[in-house]
Amino acid sequence: QQQVKQSPQSLIVQKGGISIINCAYENTAFDYFPWYQQFPGKGPALLIAIRPDVSEKKEGRFTISFNKSAKQFSLHIMDSQPGDSATYFCAAPHDTSRAGKSTFGDGTTLTVKP
């Protein structure tokens, strides 16, 4: 079964700082790595995703860095804002499922202090 290890469990950053969340996976057959953002009482919402043919993808203040050889990918939030305070999950698809079920990391609770 696909294991996805996410760190840190919680993160406190000052406004304007950089938030970095890491994720490690086991199976090298996957081709899609999303990050989800979840606010209290809401469902996970896709934030940004990357395919392993590139090493980095940037969308606004959010960047995914992907290291295929190390089987790791990370989320960087530049100029972190209090509104970014949420729980972030990395996910990876299961290798034997054509229906693309996702295994989620344990989540990182980000708090951005004003």
Add this chain to the structure above:
Amino acid sequence: EPEVTQTPSHQVTQMGQEVILRCVPISNHLYFYWYRQILGQKVEFLVSFYNNEISEKSEIFDDQFSVERPDGSNFTLKIRSTKLEDSAMYFCAIGTGGADTQYFGPGTRLTVL
């Protein structure tokens, strides 16, 4: 972004009772999923559904659980005899299949007393 609605938003039930959670995708998608999230924990896969049948299910999805699309639109999750440990947020998700993007609904909070 495709829209997914779920009803009810909160369901309180007694242990041993049956509950049905509903998901209504606004757009036409092929793949449907149910996930659950116990308070403070990670999101866990329950089941995927394609072409009116289960594609894959996790070990959590035992005989107490069932899914169906009774009218080709609503996608339902039924728990036949709820247990205390079934208390969680249940999320419906839709997708186009493969390992592509999945869009999550707002969730149903199930509380089993």
